[in-house]
Amino acid sequence: MVRAPCCEKLGLKKGPWTTEEDEILISYINKHGHSNWRALPKLAGLLRCGKSCRLRWINYLRPDIKRGNFTPEEQNTVLHLHEKLGNRWSAIAAQLPGRTDNEIKNFWHTHLKKRVVNKQGHVYEKQKSADDSVIVEQPKSKPQKLDCSNHYEFPSYSFDLxxxxxxxxxxxxxxxxxxxxxxxxxxxxxxxxxxxxxxxxxxxxxxxxxxxxxxxxxxxxxxxxxxxxxxxxxxxxxxxxxxxxxxxxxxxxxxxxxxxxxxx
DNA sequence: AAACATAGCAACCGCATTTCC
DNA sequence: GGGAAATGCGGTTGCTATGTT
Incomplete structure (x- = not known):
């Protein structure tokens, strides 16, 4: 069997969503939910395929989306989870409430890819050497522990503050x-x-x-x-x-x- | 000021997986 | 249990904004 490509039918719109389309989608989902993405665009009166509607809702329109810059904690979590899980963006996103796999993937490629975590837990900044031929590692931070989700161990320090x-x-x-x-x-x-x-x-x-x-x-x-x-x-x-x-x-x-x- | 390069990100594509009948 | 449909996922593209020459 040959699967019909998404949006194969003529007349279905592609590309960036307009405000009007967003409003229609939000309004429809708020009223009826999204139990059937395939049928949704027709029922809502959108000239989009279900896949496009789903993507728009999941990645941009749903109310629990957390927008804005990644906090240092989120960056740290992404770095370490990527080290552990690889490119399993949805699994990483599951650990970051309000962030989507697409957003994390984009953020990784644009901001974090140049950083690496070595076996000792050090975060390094990848930098090209002077002749542009070799990637060297520059220390980014001291070792970091990932998981302290169940207890605190905050020791006493003796800095003179x-x-x-x-x-x-x-x-x-x-x-x-x-x-x-x-x-x-x-x-x-x-x-x-x-x-x-x-x-x-x-x-x-x-x-x-x-x-x-x-x-x-x-x-x-x-x-x-x-x-x-x-x-x-x-x-x-x-x-x-x-x-x-x-x-x-x-x-x-x-x-x-x-x-x-x-x-x- | 214009041309070009780069960064950032929304959205698409196609394969994989899950669900439904 | 098997096939088709629906959904999920990750790689990739292409547009826009911004920076650089």
Whole structure:
């Protein structure tokens, strides 16, 4: 048997979707669902094949699509899953809610392909040599662990963070080499993943709270800088991270032996 | 300013797999 | 159980925007 090519019938439109077509498709699916892609375009009044409608809905129109830049965590996840799974884009997409296989595939080819993860877990940037003939590897980061989905192991650190603490809020954004150090320590510990928001109940270590992050005005500093402190860092999921490391995060310091006791 | 190169991404194509009758 | 239809998946194309010469 010879399968009839998609959109073989004359009159079926191809190419970019118009706003009107999008509206028709959204309206139809919202009313009737998409149990039969083949029949859908005819029933909805679209001059498209079912395959095209499905693709448009899955990759662009469905409401749970997450648009915008990939967060550093997502990039890290894609890199490591690709290392593990290869070009199984749908399997990778299943680990990234709101991202489509097509989007991940495109992002891989345009942004991540040049990075590799070696056996030790190091992320490298592929670069061409001067004579353009050999691919060499330049270190991109220290080793990263992938999976910390079930527990936290955030050790105590002994960095002197006092230069980076400015009262009254007890924290500040830092933008120099030390933030790289903190960031990498974080990544070595957790691989860049926060499986869920830590709380005093499930997190036996340095404590921080997203409400502090998001509501600076209400924050009464339970922190103060000490010579030796424990800290947790909150990574800004919305931040952009690229080769120039245009990201930021904050360091929260919990004062050991604070007269106020545990911060949260 | 124009021509050309490159990057980014939506969409298509065809094969593989799953579902249905 | 088998064949046809429907759907899913990954590779690829081609258009547009942006950057470079």
């Amino acid at each position: 006092s230069p980076f603490i400015d009262s009254p809020t007890g924290y500040k954004e830092i933008e120099n080499e030390q933030h790289v150090e903190v960031f990498e320590a974080f990544h070595q510990t957790c691989g860049g993943h926060w499986p869920e928001e830590p709380s005093a109940e499930n997190f036996n270590g340095p404590v921080f709270n997203s409400s502090v992050v998001n509501d600076e005005e209400q924050h009464q500093p339970p922190f103060r800088a000490m010579d030796s402190v424990e800290f947790g860092c909150y990574y800004n999921n919305g931040a952009k991270m690229d080769d120039s490391m245009e990201f930021w995060y904050r360091v929260f310091v919990k004062a050991g032996g604070s007269p106020n006791g545990p911060a949260f």
